[in-house]
Amino acid sequence: MLIHEQSRPGRRATAQAPLTTADSSDLPTALRRKQRAALPEVSELQAVRHYTRLSQQNFSIDTNFYPLGSCTMKYNPRACNSLASLPGFLARHPAAPESHSQGIMACLYELQDMLKIVTGMHAVSLAPAAGAQGELAGVMMIRAYHDARGDHERREILVPDAAHGTNPASAIMAGFKVREAPTGSNGDVDIAALRDAVGPQTAGIMLTNPSTVGVFDRNIQAIAETVHEAGGLLYYDGANLNAILGKVRPGDMGFDVIHMNLHKTFSTPHGGGGPGAGPVGVSKRLEPYLPIPLVEQDGDSYRWLDEDDRPETIGRMTAFGGNMGILLRAYIYARMLGAEGMRRVSEFATLNANYLLKRLQEAGFQAAYPERRASHEFIITLKQEAKTYGVNAMDFAKRLLDFGYHAPTTYFPLLVPECLLIEPTETEPKEALDGFVEAMTQIRKEAEETPEKVKGAPYTLPLRRLDDVRAARQLDVAWKPASQPASQPTSQGA
Amino acid sequence: MLIHEQSRPGRRATAQAPLTTADSSDLPTALRRKQRAALPEVSELQAVRHYTRLSQQNFSIDTNFYPLGSCTMKYNPRACNSLASLPGFLARHPAAPESHSQGIMACLYELQDMLKIVTGMHAVSLAPAAGAQGELAGVMMIRAYHDARGDHERREILVPDAAHGTNPASAIMAGFKVREAPTGSNGDVDIAALRDAVGPQTAGIMLTNPSTVGVFDRNIQAIAETVHEAGGLLYYDGANLNAILGKVRPGDMGFDVIHMNLHKTFSTPHGGGGPGAGPVGVSKRLEPYLPIPLVEQDGDSYRWLDEDDRPETIGRMTAFGGNMGILLRAYIYARMLGAEGMRRVSEFATLNANYLLKRLQEAGFQAAYPERRASHEFIITLKQEAKTYGVNAMDFAKRLLDFGYHAPTTYFPLLVPECLLIEPTETEPKEALDGFVEAMTQIRKEAEETPEKVKGAPYTLPLRRLDDVRAARQLDVAWKPASQPASQPTSQGA
Amino acid sequence: MPFIPHTDDDIAGMLDAIGVERIDDLFDEIPTELRAKGLEGIPDGLSEMEVAQLLQARAREDGQALCFIGAGAYDHHIPAAVWQITTRGEFYSAYTPYQAEASQGTLQVLYEFQSMMTALTGLDVSNASLYDGASALAEAVLMAVRANRKVKNARVLMPRSVHPFYRRTVRSIVRHQGIELVEVDFDHRTGQTRVADCEAAGDEPFAALVIPQPNFFGVLEDVDALTDWAHARDALVIGVVNPVALALLSPPGDWGSEGADIACGEGQPLGMPLASGGPYLGFLCCTQAQIRQLPGRIAGKTLDADGKVGYTLTLQAREQHIRRSKATSNICTNQGLLVTAATIHMSILGAEGLERVAAACHANTSRLADSLCEINGVEPLFDAPAFHERALRLPAPAANILSDLAANDILGGFDLGREYPELDPALLVCATELRTDADIAAYREAMARALAIADAA
Amino acid sequence: MPFIPHTDDDIAGMLDAIGVERIDDLFDEIPTELRAKGLEGIPDGLSEMEVAQLLQARAREDGQALCFIGAGAYDHHIPAAVWQITTRGEFYSAYTPYQAEASQGTLQVLYEFQSMMTALTGLDVSNASLYDGASALAEAVLMAVRANRKVKNARVLMPRSVHPFYRRTVRSIVRHQGIELVEVDFDHRTGQTRVADCEAAGDEPFAALVIPQPNFFGVLEDVDALTDWAHARDALVIGVVNPVALALLSPPGDWGSEGADIACGEGQPLGMPLASGGPYLGFLCCTQAQIRQLPGRIAGKTLDADGKVGYTLTLQAREQHIRRSKATSNICTNQGLLVTAATIHMSILGAEGLERVAAACHANTSRLADSLCEINGVEPLFDAPAFHERALRLPAPAANILSDLAANDILGGFDLGREYPELDPALLVCATELRTDADIAAYREAMARALAIADAA
Numbered sequence A, B: 001m002l003i004h005e006q007s008r009p010g011r012r013a014t015a016q017a018p019l020t021t022a023d024s025s026d027l028p029t030a031l032r033r034k035q036r037a038a039l040p041e042v043s044e045l046q047a048v049r050h051y052t053r054l055s056q057q058n059f060s061i062d063t064n065f066y067p068l069g070s071c072t073m074k075y076n077p078r079a080c081n082s083l084a085s086l087p088g089f090l091a092r093h094p095a096a097p098e099s100h101s102q103g104i105m106a107c108l109y110e111l112q113d114m115l116k117i118v119t120g121m122h123a124v125s126l127a128p129a130a131g132a133q134g135e136l137a138g139v140m141m142i143r144a145y146h147d148a149r150g151d152h153e154r155r156e157i158l159v160p161d162a163a164h165g166t167n168p169a170s171a172i173m174a175g176f177k178v179r180e181a182p183t184g185s186n187g188d189v190d191i192a193a194l195r196d197a198v199g200p201q202t203a204g205i206m207l208t209n210p211s212t213v214g215v216f217d218r219n220i221q222a223i224a225e226t227v228h229e230a231g232g233l234l235y236y237d238g239a240n241l242n243a244i245l246g247k248v249r250p251g252d253m254g255f256d257v258i259h260m261n262l263h264k265t266f267s268t269p270h271g272g273g274g275p276g277a278g279p280v281g282v283s284k285r286l287e288p289y290l291p292i293p294l295v296e297q298d299g300d301s302y303r304w305l306d307e308d309d310r311p312e313t314i315g316r317m318t319a320f321g322g323n324m325g326i327l328l329r330a331y332i333y334a335r336m337l338g339a340e341g342m343r344r345v346s347e348f349a350t351l352n353a354n355y356l357l358k359r360l361q362e363a364g365f366q367a368a369y370p371e372r373r374a375s376h377e378f379i380i381t382l383k384q385e386a387k388t389y390g391v392n393a394m395d396f397a398k399r400l401l402d403f404g405y406h407a408p409t410t411y412f413p414l415l416v417p418e419c420l421l422i423e424p425t426e427t428e429p430k431e432a433l434d435g436f437v438e439a440m441t442q443i444r445k446e447a448e449e450t451p452e453k454v455k456g457a458p459y460t461l462p463l464r465r466l467d468d469v470r471a472a473r474q475l476d477v478a479w480k481p482a483s484q485p486a487s488q489p490t491s492q493g494a
Numbered sequence C, D: 001m002p003f004i005p006h007t008d009d010d011i012a013g014m015l016d017a018i019g020v021e022r023i024d025d026l027f028d029e030i031p032t033e034l035r036a037k038g039l040e041g042i043p044d045g046l047s048e049m050e051v052a053q054l055l056q057a058r059a060r061e062d063g064q065a066l067c068f069i070g071a072g073a074y075d076h077h078i079p080a081a082v083w084q085i086t087t088r089g090e091f092y093s094a095y096t097p098y099q100a101e102a103s104q105g106t107l108q109v110l111y112e113f114q115s116m117m118t119a120l121t122g123l124d125v126s127n128a129s130l131y132d133g134a135s136a137l138a139e140a141v142l143m144a145v146r147a148n149r150k151v152k153n154a155r156v157l158m159p160r161s162v163h164p165f166y167r168r169t170v171r172s173i174v175r176h177q178g179i180e181l182v183e184v185d186f187d188h189r190t191g192q193t194r195v196a197d198c199e200a201a202g203d204e205p206f207a208a209l210v211i212p213q214p215n216f217f218g219v220l221e222d223v224d225a226l227t228d229w230a231h232a233r234d235a236l237v238i239g240v241v242n243p244v245a246l247a248l249l250s251p252p253g254d255w256g257s258e259g260a261d262i263a264c265g266e267g268q269p270l271g272m273p274l275a276s277g278g279p280y281l282g283f284l285c286c287t288q289a290q291i292r293q294l295p296g297r298i299a300g301k302t303l304d305a306d307g308k309v310g311y312t313l314t315l316q317a318r319e320q321h322i323r324r325s326k327a328t329s330n331i332c333t334n335q336g337l338l339v340t341a342a343t344i345h346m347s348i349l350g351a352e353g354l355e356r357v358a359a360a361c362h363a364n365t366s367r368l369a370d371s372l373c374e375i376n377g378v379e380p381l382f383d384a385p386a387f388h389e390r391a392l393r394l395p396a397p398a399a400n401i402l403s404d405l406a407a408n409d410i411l412g413g414f415d416l417g418r419e420y421p422e423l424d425p426a427l428l429v430c431a432t433e434l435r436t437d438a439d440i441a442a443y444r445e446a447m448a449r450a451l452a453i454a455d456a457a
Ligand SMILES: Cc1ncc(COP(=O)(O)O)c(C=O)c1O
Pocket: A070, A071, A130, A131, A132, A133, A164, A166, A167, A208, A212, A237, A239, A240, A261, A276, A277, A278, C331, C332, C333
């Protein structure tokens, strides 16, 4: 039941609103609202009960193993939440003067610094609000670089076919054309095809390494050389940083610009779809273009750098400098890990992925790249199962929910048919991985014996399988009052 | 699965313990632990996931209508939790000097004051940690009073047969004998029997009014007179204060001493079995005996009163003066309500109870006291249903769980056969009451048509009906390691 | 090992199963010369206790000054229930609800949020959030240009009375898509954007007009006239609105004779703490006609296999993960948790509660402005009805006054001269429902002192 | 109406259904002359916002001084996860788990808590909490007297080295049950309770001996000798223990040749904030033989109708709601939410984590004591191994020194002379793992200054 359906006119059992209605009669009538907005009228208890019960209908890290590939669903330490929510941090206005901001600025400055070190980049801006915004900032900096050199013909960005959808979309937003770079059958970028693709039109290439097919591209140096020689720059999609933290640095691989999804590698919560944070790091030649604001250390204190300090900046990505609360959480996480802890992240993420891959292979599942090491994630393809039993990747995914496991990413990357992209992360114990293998094995047995059962899943959740087609065809994206309610005049300041 | 069963030796994936083990080698070996305690070794994620999932297996106010009679399960405002948890309050050591305690002492002082006003008593102590401890303090004060007067023969406390079990148990702890006072067939105390029962041995009587049968004893003045004339004192069990808040005051009814369950009327959380707070209020003649500490206003500041200030005090009930965090929550709640809000509490609690009673009666259920008004709660008896369908009160209770309603209190008070004591509280909307009536009606229909179905309930919860007899017969009250684990020496300060 | 649950036995068993000797072997596809030698400069790990001590000290450092700055971020009371529920693990640690059956909590919240935002804005549909108000405006601009089939050029009229940071953000984001942002000046007497100012932008057609309500100065625009004027020129109208103000003000859907086409803004006033500027929540609503141009997630109602009502992400063909380079936007991760907070916040307050909050802010800000204007030399900058913020002319350099006030732990407002040199010295002030009479008196006193000092100097 | 959801329509409909005209009619069984006329003196209701402002001001008033007081309440680090989970509505707002099927969360937590407490104390069974450590000791005394079948008299030996507030509480609670509490002095050189001190209590049999470990002074008692001595006299042994200290110290179940019979104490160090003294958590464990004398709730394992494992309250025949006047105690509501916190706390820290915390407290307190004893005139009061607390002799009146320190926002310890005049002037100090070297240095400096002033005066 929607909260709106629990609403009753005149109900407002909360202690929240000011007890009296202040005078607002000076507001011109013509500009006033004529009828109250149809927001729910419920008691505080009803709201609490409603949203508490709704929350229970979610899978989440805090309740389930969640091996969603490319998403790095690992434990979000609770300390990050409580410390980022200290009153001093919550109360600070974004336009507070630097005199009242040194505490948070110290955190931000140190975070910039740590991100520089782990990525091997020359400078970092924390401004972008998520990975995709980091990408946009990144490709805009590439554009600014070429433009500043008068190199106006470089209007094409290469993007591997396996890349995340945000990569081409971001390139387009920055005014580029997108050209696909094919993935070879071994999972690495097809170098020959790449050589053919680069040219004077090449502004750059967007890669993630390990790539979204879950392998580390062994030719990365050759790729970098190829692109650089053609006059292009290399963009690193840092969504997969969890695989290499402390092991290999994008800067050392030859990348010129990188974004990081702090809501992945640095374990800030995903929140059911954000907020995230997508800081960007750059090599020296791109530094002038970094989005603002930046934090600079100035003797004993910190100060903001803005347009005045950075006249070539690509500018501001949001009104107030980014998702500060998320940056704080990432900072707290990074301080708890330290250098040693960061290295362990990638080591154990990789150990878990390779172990799980191996166990699934032993159980008869087919790896997309059986000759390769898994990075922090890997792909299995169910095309065999789909063909033999008529049970596809989506069916497996839905049936997994019945076992209490969130499904892996399905049908991404698109180039592998019936694929599951599986990322266990380092915070899951071996028992969780073993349990997952058991469930997958069981489902395959079901697919063989009673395929309809798998195709009808899920069964144990609050709802059975949902009809996506209906949702799109019979669009209903907002509750509307049955009959526009009888006009309730808003208070006229009485 | 128990958290212990998820434990693996050597697992400790938390950032919690100090990173190094400090030296403790100076502790004498003979006094040291020889073997580590068998506490679980799990990761922080495992603990978070385990307890989050466990929590989801509870019914609670925040998720369910919970009409548990005598327990006043109403909305616990979230503000009470967050404000009582302000760092300044959480950090204060109980032995902090008064100079560092004026903030909380102001709250406690005002709470004492408000409780005096709402109960009509002369003075209040916040010390008792729960209702039962308040009762103990109360009867101890009665004893101290008689003892101070040299009235050493008064060793008997009268307790109605319908009283809560804590009443007789508390009287016994204070060294009294307990004599039952019978309830008349109309729900009021049997006055004639009472008159016969009082005498020079009478120290006092423990009553709650409205009583635990859910009616207001109309003879309260006659009772008071009878007991007072016999030289006894009147104790008011304030568990039912929610029924009369702002409507009638125990002090005005003639009571000499009262405890209040702040975790009922003042909406502090029940927490799955506490903590509560059971302040006591007294008439003037009992004031010297109040348990300490008390807060006194002294000009512009507040000071503690302890044994030195109150030489006749019955003393200390806990080491540090009570459940302060709960007292703060009650204070916050009281301030949000104000006088008007308090009156509304009893009005709407009573409205809800009488409405629900009426609707249930219309649906064919039998009230225990059909001629009487319900107070904030009422009793229905299912003896008819038990006889006709073989489906008893417990079966109804269990089946209600399947409908998402917590069961009312069953088999209490004992004098009404197959009873359900139902207390909807004022914070539930009419829809919740109507839904409950529907569920009850449906269950009665099931009892008639398919009694086995009701007797087998519940079906939709994580577990079916639990075997209490087995629990008591094959006692297992603590997990023990399968084999005492191989001796793990504790660190010797290295 | 913080957060890593592997025991020595686990590690040995797992390596054995994989068939390697040590974990490092798993990285053997990385060219040796690339392997990072170390993380010099990254400090050693700290226990949670140590980090807590550090962060507590830092948070204390920033103090809790008395805040009279608004300028797009408002210090409202947030019911305690909002974040206690929002941070429940099931909301906090869930991903975007791709598996609808395992995400009904989040999905229903999104649907309810969309319902509430359409109710507030008076438009047909809402997305499920963008990063913040400024980036939402950028998306609105892009969307309007795409959506306007009648006007083929990509000119967008952007009043200077729109929040300057919003204008900068829009400029950053849309600059490479051939869009021309045409600045429209405001009337320096009233602070309003007049139709005449718009007309000064020239005769060329334009795809959209942006209308802020209230505008950055808190001044109320004549939204009806502006809307009708733009519509008469085949342009779309984008309203930039404050959702709390909408409890009292005419919703974009009611502007002019046809209503605005798009509304966007900052959701922060709906239950988000100031928190240095984020995470906040951008919202974007539009008419049914434009829904396929709307960027971002949208939750829709549907049925499950048993015919029960449920919710799922819909119209995904607009999005990057399906459409890639042809998507309406690159947005992926958005502000889901803030949407949850906003939804709970709105359901607890209801329309009447929001209305009371809005009225209290309005009254407090008026009282503050009146009180400051009692001081010699301080006077209202504009002569027009205003809401929520007030622009004041100062008799001394604003920067000095502000730093004087800050030294007394009063954040006195936003220095208008920094963004509008022609208005210097001037201050934009705001007093939400949280500012008491005593706070206002304290500000007035501190201001009087600061001005006296400035005067003496 | 805060928290009351009734609309005017609801009220009218409900009154109509009941058949009365107004709500007040429902109170017509209350004699008119008793109806309260009003609630004069109760202030008007405040909005949540206003109450928040008030409480924030009050909490600020109490500051956050640097705390070196222990004396039974310890300032430990609490993992952030503990209270974020404990305050989830399903734990926070549930009742005592009477309906087991609807309360498996709470019941399993209780069972796990009992398991952890038996592991820590080395005893067989644990209840599911009492109010606090002091009232738990009172219940332990009552229980021992009931349980001891061999000794019929009700004498209990109570060392003066037991926390003075615990002794007072025990006295209050048991005074009317014919129990004689016999005080046993301690050795003024070592601070320990010696067997010889116990023997001074006379030859009469006694039902139980209470042994604190560590004792109030932080001094470690010779628990083995005391336990064997008491057992040789047919008395039961009650250990009063600190659960964090138990991570390092021999558990009561191992004391002497047979082990203590009962252990009780304060659970506060297991995840509860200082919070002015409560709510904390009393625990009580005993041997299997005594289980039927154990007061309070006990959760037990059982099976459901399908044979699945579940948990339920058991042995309820001990309790007041079944046994009424014959119950083992009157306790009903206990400290369930704190049990939840403690259980989560222990599962996050584990035995090794608790051990490290204990060792850190021990080392910090030693460092603090050593550091203070560098100051002229400050010296250790006792010559014996100690844990967690240290008693120091001062060269000046403790009260003056403490208030001097407090003026510098340092809470310097517990004034021993108040409870033990013969020790005056002396201080009991404690530095938990949260006190840094800088904190200790700050204390030392402040103490030196305070003593210099006292000396000069
Ligand atoms: C590989 C990859 N790149 C980019 C992104 C986009 O990041 P965000 O969702 O933070 O915008 C994601 C995340 O979904 C991703 O997995």
